[in-house]
Amino acid sequence: MATSRLTAAAGQFRPVSLRRRGLVLERAILESALEQLSTVGWNALTMEGVAAGAQTGKAAVYRRWPSKEDLVADALRAGLPDLDEAPDRGGIREDLYELCRQVRAAMYSKPGFALRSVLYECDSGAAERFHGVIVQQVIEPSTRLFREVVRRGMERGDVRPDATSELVFDVIPGLMMYRSKVCGSEWTDEELAEMIDRIMVPLLRPVAG
Amino acid sequence: MATSRLTAAAGQFRPVSLRRRGLVLERAILESALEQLSTVGWNALTMEGVAAGAQTGKAAVYRRWPSKEDLVADALRAGLPDLDEAPDRGGIREDLYELCRQVRAAMYSKPGFALRSVLYECDSGAAERFHGVIVQQVIEPSTRLFREVVRRGMERGDVRPDATSELVFDVIPGLMMYRSKVCGSEWTDEELAEMIDRIMVPLLRPVAG
Numbered sequence: 001m002a003t004s005r006l007t008a009a010a011g012q013f014r015p016v017s018l019r020r021r022g023l024v025l026e027r028a029i030l031e032s033a034l035e036q037l038s039t040v041g042w043n044a045l046t047m048e049g050v051a052a053g054a055q056t057g058k059a060a061v062y063r064r065w066p067s068k069e070d071l072v073a074d075a076l077r078a079g080l081p082d083l084d085e086a087p088d089r090g091g092i093r094e095d096l097y098e099l100c101r102q103v104r105a106a107m108y109s110k111p112g113f114a115l116r117s118v119l120y121e122c123d124s125g126a127a128e129r130f131h132g133v134i135v136q137q138v139i140e141p142s143t144r145l146f147r148e149v150v151r152r153g154m155e156r157g158d159v160r161p162d163a164t165s166e167l168v169f170d171v172i173p174g175l176m177m178y179r180s181k182v183c184g185s186e187w188t189d190e191e192l193a194e195m196i197d198r199i200m201v202p203l204l205r206p207v208a209g
Numbered sequence: 210m211a212t213s214r215l216t217a218a219a220g221q222f223r224p225v226s227l228r229r230r231g232l233v234l235e236r237a238i239l240e241s242a243l244e245q246l247s248t249v250g251w252n253a254l255t256m257e258g259v260a261a262g263a264q265t266g267k268a269a270v271y272r273r274w275p276s277k278e279d280l281v282a283d284a285l286r287a288g289l290p291d292l293d294e295a296p297d298r299g300g301i302r303e304d305l306y307e308l309c310r311q312v313r314a315a316m317y318s319k320p321g322f323a324l325r326s327v328l329y330e331c332d333s334g335a336a337e338r339f340h341g342v343i344v345q346q347v348i349e350p351s352t353r354l355f356r357e358v359v360r361r362g363m364e365r366g367d368v369r370p371d372a373t374s375e376l377v378f379d380v381i382p383g384l385m386m387y388r389s390k391v392c393g394s395e396w397t398d399e400e401l402a403e404m405i406d407r408i409m410v411p412l413l414r415p416v417a418g
Binding site: 054057064120121123125127134135160163165168170171173174175176177178181182189194195196202203207 | 234329330332333336343344348372373376377379380382383384386387388390391403406407408411412416417
């Protein structure tokens, strides 16, 4: 039967026959690590499982990453969306909205989910290390962009000139983290718009008179 | 020597000789559970250890709490400070400041620390259960008080009448959670005052003109 022949033929492609090198293999390993994280989780993830998922041998993984902590940190780093360009749409309202959508995309990306599952599951030493990945990959870049957007609003005149407290840049990330943790909010477009119109615009608008 | 005689005498008080009943014994067990949580943590906490700390037998613990999840949930509930009275000092600024100090006291109380260590350490099923304790003991009461304080400000006139979005009441808890998690902030009085003066007052003040 056709099916059995196909199955038999597929059986002949042994992992070892895939001769990929350098970046291609590395990428396959990192993708396999993210896949393992989102299916079996941090505790059950093994270097062998990641190697199998990437159709390579365990040695190829260990050659690049000495431990699963190293591997997972790199997988998260490589997978999280870049947050490197501040929107510039001519108004604080529109810029904040666009930026919030970018932050949400990072939070709810596959690596974003993987990152949070890791933080719940792994022991506190490893959790601290991944906390560093969050700070470098999500917190710092998004704070930089919020700062840029607010600064541009001051120049344009739709942000009050004394909105300079560092806390201003933490209001949106704080609300997003809080509501997502406490209420399980997934931050629909409508909720993002409400946050901007009911919190950020009143907070940032120039004082009349 | 006096010391040795005291030590010898102390050795005669065996745990079994403590005949405490009802609420007194219950309280000793709950306190011992909090103590264990903050010293050995969730994973290493045992019913035997808690019983020993309360100078009672394991059976006395199991008679009241069938599992360590039940015991710890009750210990946290009993230990967390009450948040049940909204400050009323005649101004939104003063009321928010006082309320923030109460929330901080709950966050940084011994049961507050124990609660957070539990959430990091225990598996996700148990973590979800303790999440319920946080919501009932900390989140809901504090939101109720923030709402009360803001409502009184509207009546008095130092809060704009359209500050009615539910998100308004989440700004302070969101910032407190975010900065404490991400920057390890411990929220000094100065930081609380900055949050109120630079974020909450601009957000809530009536629009001039």
